[in-house]
Amino acid sequence: METILAETKTYISTQLLDDTSFPLEYQTALISSGLIDSISTLKLVDYLEKKYHIEFMPHEVDKDHLDSIELIAAFVQSKMK
Amino acid sequence: MNNNQPISRLHQFLYYFILFLSGFIIYQFQIEKSFNLLSVYTTVLLFICIRPFSEKYAKSLLPLFFLAVLFYLYPGMKFLYIISALAILLGIIIPTYNFRIKISLLLVAGFILSFIYVFPNTAFEQIRYVPFLMGSLFMFRSISFIHEMRFTKKEISTIDKINYFLLLPNLSMPLFPIVDFKDFVASYAAPNFRQLRRGTLFICRGIIQLLVYRFIYHYIVSPISGVENIADVALYVTSNFLIVLRVIGAFHICIGLITLCGYSIPDLFNNIFFAHGFSDLWRRTNIYWKEFITKIFYFPLYFNLKKRGEYVAITISTLICFAITWFLHNYQWFWIKGSFPVQIKDLIFWGIFGILVTMSSLWQQRKLVHKESHKQEVKNSQLIQLSLGSLLVFVSMSILWSIWIAPDLHAWIQLLAHAKNISVRSIGLVGCWIVAYLIVVYMYHSYQKNKNTRYKYIATHLESISIYPYLAVIIALLLAQVFSQKKIQYGLLLKPIITEKLNKADQENVDNGYYTNLISTNDYCTQVWSSDLNKDKKRTKYINQNITLMTNDMMLCKYIPNKKIAVDNIIYSINSAGFHDIEYAQNKPLNTYRIIVLGGSYESGNGVNDNEDFITLVENNLNKNYRIEKNGQPVKVEIINMAINGYMLLQRVYQYKKYATLYEADAALLFLHSNYNQRMINYVARLLYNNNSVEDPYLSAIIKNKQLKKSDTEATLKSKMGFAPDSLNAYSLRSLATMSKQDSILLVGVFLPAVKDPINSSDLQNFMQLSKQYQFPLLNLENVYGDKKKKDLSISEIDFHPNKVGNDLIAKKLEETIILQQDIFNLSITKK
Numbered sequence: 001m002e003t004i005l006a007e008t009k010t011y012i013s014t015q016l017l018d019d020t021s022f023p024l025e026y027q028t029a030l031i032s033s034g035l036i037d038s039i040s041t042l043k044l045v046d047y048l049e050k051k052y053h054i055e056f057m058p059h060e061v062d063k064d065h066l067d068s069i070e071l072i073a074a075f076v077q078s079k080m081k
Numbered sequence: 082m083n084n085n086q087p088i089s090r091l092h093q094f095l096y097y098f099i100l101f102l103s104g105f106i107i108y109q110f111q112i113e114k115s116f117n118l119l120s121v122y123t124t125v126l127l128f129i130c131i132r133p134f135s136e137k138y139a140k141s142l143l144p145l146f147f148l149a150v151l152f153y154l155y156p157g158m159k160f161l162y163i164i165s166a167l168a169i170l171l172g173i174i175i176p177t178y179n180f181r182i183k184i185s186l187l188l189v190a191g192f193i194l195s196f197i198y199v200f201p202n203t204a205f206e207q208i209r210y211v212p213f214l215m216g217s218l219f220m221f222r223s224i225s226f227i228h229e230m231r232f233t234k235k236e237i238s239t240i241d242k243i244n245y246f247l248l249l250p251n252l253s254m255p256l257f258p259i260v261d262f263k264d265f266v267a268s269y270a271a272p273n274f275r276q277l278r279r280g281t282l283f284i285c286r287g288i289i290q291l292l293v294y295r296f297i298y299h300y301i302v303s304p305i306s307g308v309e310n311i312a313d314v315a316l317y318v319t320s321n322f323l324i325v326l327r328v329i330g331a332f333h334i335c336i337g338l339i340t341l342c343g344y345s346i347p348d349l350f351n352n353i354f355f356a357h358g359f360s361d362l363w364r365r366t367n368i369y370w371k372e373f374i375t376k377i378f379y380f381p382l383y384f385n386l387k388k389r390g391e392y393v394a395i396t397i398s399t400l401i402c403f404a405i406t407w408f409l410h411n412y413q414w415f416w417i418k419g420s421f422p423v424q425i426k427d428l429i430f431w432g433i434f435g436i437l438v439t440m441s442s443l444w445q446q447r448k449l450v451h452k453e454s455h456k457q458e459v460k461n462s463q464l465i466q467l468s469l470g471s472l473l474v475f476v477s478m479s480i481l482w483s484i485w486i487a488p489d490l491h492a493w494i495q496l497l498a499h500a501k502n503i504s505v506r507s508i509g510l511v512g513c514w515i516v517a518y519l520i521v522v523y524m525y526h527s528y529q530k531n532k533n534t535r536y537k538y539i540a541t542h543l544e545s546i547s548i549y550p551y552l553a554v555i556i557a558l559l560l561a562q563v564f565s566q567k568k569i570q571y572g573l574l575l576k577p578i579i580t581e582k583l584n585k586a587d588q589e590n591v592d593n594g595y596y597t598n599l600i601s602t603n604d605y606c607t608q609v610w611s612s613d614l615n616k617d618k619k620r621t622k623y624i625n626q627n628i629t630l631m632t633n634d635m636m637l638c639k640y641i642p643n644k645k646i647a648v649d650n651i652i653y654s655i656n657s658a659g660f661h662d663i664e665y666a667q668n669k670p671l672n673t674y675r676i677i678v679l680g681g682s683y684e685s686g687n688g689v690n691d692n693e694d695f696i697t698l699v700e701n702n703l704n705k706n707y708r709i710e711k712n713g714q715p716v717k718v719e720i721i722n723m724a725i726n727g728y729m730l731l732q733r734v735y736q737y738k739k740y741a742t743l744y745e746a747d748a749a750l751l752f753l754h755s756n757y758n759q760r761m762i763n764y765v766a767r768l769l770y771n772n773n774s775v776e777d778p779y780l781s782a783i784i785k786n787k788q789l790k791k792s793d794t795e796a797t798l799k800s801k802m803g804f805a806p807d808s809l810n811a812y813s814l815r816s817l818a819t820m821s822k823q824d825s826i827l828l829v830g831v832f833l834p835a836v837k838d839p840i841n842s843s844d845l846q847n848f849m850q851l852s853k854q855y856q857f858p859l860l861n862l863e864n865v866y867g868d869k870k871k872k873d874l875s876i877s878e879i880d881f882h883p884n885k886v887g888n889d890l891i892a893k894k895l896e897e898t899i900i901l902q903q904d905i906f907n908l909s910i911t912k913k
Contacts, residue, residue: 022533032347037364038375039395039445042383046391058380059232064263 004073011047016040026069054079096281102555103284109562112291121253124150125338132272140240147247166211174223175242198419216416217255218246228377229262241266250335255417257335259369260346268345276345283337285551290330295578297323305496312507314500321486322479355525357470360441374402395442403435430485467526468519628655633773635735654691661685662722669745674716677723679733680752684724688876688884696722698892710909729764730813741826748827754835755844761806762799779812818855830859836874837881858905865894
């Protein structure tokens with residue numbers, strides 16, 4: 001879980017955020033705050049699918065699963081089981 | 082100030098006080114009056130007053146409040162019809178059962194409602210508000226709801242589901258259809274200060290945006306006909322784009338009201354005029370819509386296509402989503418206005434916008450792929466780049482928007498052609514506007530980019546301090562209202578802003594009965610659309626849209642034979658000959674004195690039911706109450722109403738030519754009002770603009786001699802024509818007088834003052850002089866309205882055609898005048 005959290009945080013802050021100085025936390029709202037948009041969300045999904053060998057369904061690409069690094073890590077972990 | 086800090090009672094009181102003041106402003110300034118905002122607003126205020134004492138039942142009380150407003154707006158049987166439809170639709174959508182059966186039932190219900198909406202049967206006309214309301218509540222939310230319920234694993238209460246569909250603001254804002262179901266349910270919270278503050282701020286922001294919109298609409302937006310040079314083009318396209326503030330302001334009020342009801346749904350617009358790219362604009366504009374499209378269509382499409390590569394998937398998914406947006410936009414208009422307008426300019430607008438967003442998305446995708454992982458400092462050059470991007474987007478969208486709102490593509494091309502007319506002044510003006518925009522947008526981007534660093538303090542406290550400027554503005558508005566009532570100079574200037582009125586261009590169109598263009602996509606952004614819900618307020622426009630057919634001759638337009646429409650409770654029918662009257666045989670029956678009426682919208686009875694227009698009233702009263710004799714023989718009087726909305730004097734000449742002898746008329750009543758010169762210019766402009774054949778030799782000579790062109794603006798036509806409109810009006814009267822003498826038909830002029838401007842002695846003097854010159858009698862209906870106020874005589878506050886009271890007064894006066902001057906008609910009229 002910790003690895004997923006750390007890797008996802010690094011990916012988001014280095015690859016998706018315009019403002020890399022943004023103080024990104026594990027609980028920071030990503031989609032609902034507008035921090036990442038739909039293109040970046042799809043990029044993130046692509047990264048997670050490849051990195052953790054999982055597959056997203058279209059309806060899973062939403063705030064319930066991707067709105068914070070914590071939610072992402074929990075969802076990825078549930079998919080990996 | 083944050084949620085955890087204690088809030089003083091005084092501070093809370095301030096917000097309640099501002100909400101109360103806002104309600105007062107909505108009332109005084111008639112904000113969204115046509116859409117019944119005040120009744121919805123007061124209901125929500127009542128709800129938040131009782132909510133703290135009954136939070137346990139607050140959610141359950143909301144539908145009752147919704148039904149109370151519904152009953153207020155649609156009393157009696159209307160209410161019963163609506164709640165029956167509501168119960169059926171909620172009964173289909175909310176329970177959990179087989180997905181396919183649910184969709185099938187919903188489609189059947191949709192089909193029945195659309196059948197009621199479009200089927201040309203007057204029985205259905207009486208319940209057309211049912212599909213309209215159901216469309217507003219269910220057209221998109223049912224899709225979002227069913228989609229979410231298919232996949233959600235959470236338990237959602239039935240009352241949340243019902244509240245999702247029965248949103249109170251929808252009763253005043255039919256275009257507020259999409260809210261994400263999941264966001265809506267998750268956003269509910271018990272009453273708290275943050276909710277109160279957020280709701281109040283949204284309402285204040287919405288009110289101010291609506292008033293700014295009014296200012297732009299009345300003082301900056303000019304009619305397309307007034308565009309002459311590059312500065313005019315720039316002002317026209319940008320100001321027309323800026324009036325989307327109306328939608329933004331109205332939607333912000335809706336969000337504020339929904340927030341105060343407990344559901345703190347997200348923001349809907351995010352500074353759209355400052356978007357720095359096209360995909361950025363798409364993200365900022367109607368965010369609910371973007372999320373709806375993304376969730377329901379974009380993601381499934383993308384996942385299906387991503388095996389072909391990201392770029393292909395993005396391109397195809399985005400373009401398909403824009404095609405869907407175009408279709409759903411028309412689908413929305415179908416439920417709101419009852420028609421599905423497929424127009425080339427819509428395809429161009431959505432097509433170009435789709436291509437721009439696709440290119441922008443691909444560029445963004447590429448940027449993400451090549452992104453370097455190092456910290457980026459916000460540099461000045463970056464801010465300048467963003468500001469220039471915003472300028473590019475703003476200008477492009479303004480131009481694209483102008484395609485959308487133009488009457489047609491030809492008019493739009495002509496509009497842009499005026500940009501080639503440049504002068505130092507016009508270039509200087511455009512340059513100043515660009516610099517001003519760049520300064521504002523630079524400051525905005527600077528704040529946005531530095532709000533976590535340099536402007537952190539402001540960003541953190543922005544929400545809590547922004548109420549004070551709003552309070553200042555509200556007080557200023559109340560003072561403005563006082564000034565206006567006292568008719569102080571600045572108050573008079575504010576008059577158009579503090580009342581719900583049409584601007585000059587739209588008012589001119591209404592007065593002339595000229596709204597022959599079909600549904601305009603921009604209608605909602607202007608005052609014109611305000612009253613489409615209560616079509617009786619803009620009956621002339623509605624009637625024109627539905628019964629008028631364009632022609633390519635001197636007449637310009639005619640009524641569609643046998644057409645019958647209902648505008649709320651008003652029935653308006655056209656007979657088989659294309660007149661707003663009962664059927665008449667062309668051959669005059671024996672012992673009949675036949676009069677034909679040549680006139681415009683006043684005479685064609687837009688404001689009243691069939692048989693309630695003053696022409697029919699006079700005809701019926703004369704035959705019923707009087708013994709009428711001609712040469713000692715009793716006769717029946719037939720008055721055939723040949724008046725057509727918007728007909729000018731020259732059109733009436735051709736109406737006479739076509740029908741007077743054909744219908745064996747004994748007399749022709751020619752109705753005369755005021756402001757005919759301006760109307761004659763409009764008429765000539767429309768003839769030229771529509772490429773109609775100008776068969777009239779006099780007008781043809783004027784067009785040739787004065788070098789009038791299709792591309793001339795109204796202002797140019799006016800200056801080129803000089804005294805020509807005067808002479809054209811005189812020529813029309815002369816032609817009618819000459820023809821009627823040759824045909825042995827008695828021509829009688831009738832001067833009927835306008836409801837809007839009942840005292841216009843110069844027009845009366847002019848017509849008296851002309852009638853003397855061309856030797857036809859003139860009946861003077863001066864003072865017909867007595868001391869009645871124009872609001873009591875007009876269809877509505879924005880359509881000054883006479884209502885039933887007006888028609889009754891005109892009928893009475895006309896009847897008295899005919900009896901008094903019966904010798905003119907060579908008739909003997911005595912009371913039975």
